[in-house]
Amino acid sequence: MPKFDGYKCCICGELQDDIWGHNPEPVKTEGRCCSYCNIEVVLLARLEMLSRMANNTKECSNDDCDTVVDNKEDDICTDCYMKEIDKEIYKYN
């Protein structure tokens, strides 16, 4: 039986004759993938994941403020929220 030092790409299933391969995350959690799949599949998936993460953050709805709101349930950032509360308190005094 011939000695085989390579690996089987976990994405396209092709046998590869280099030793290292590439980390296939987030497409697969195990195994290694070939250079082709690394670029065509894995890197694209990572970019997509990053842009999805970027879209998940939003800016404070206060026009004068561009702080990113961590909690997606909130429309305004903590600073503006505190200012709003201050204003409310001021109104009733």
Ligand SMILES: [Zn+2]
């Ligand atoms: Zn492959």
Ligand SMILES: [Zn+2]
């Ligand atoms: Zn704000």
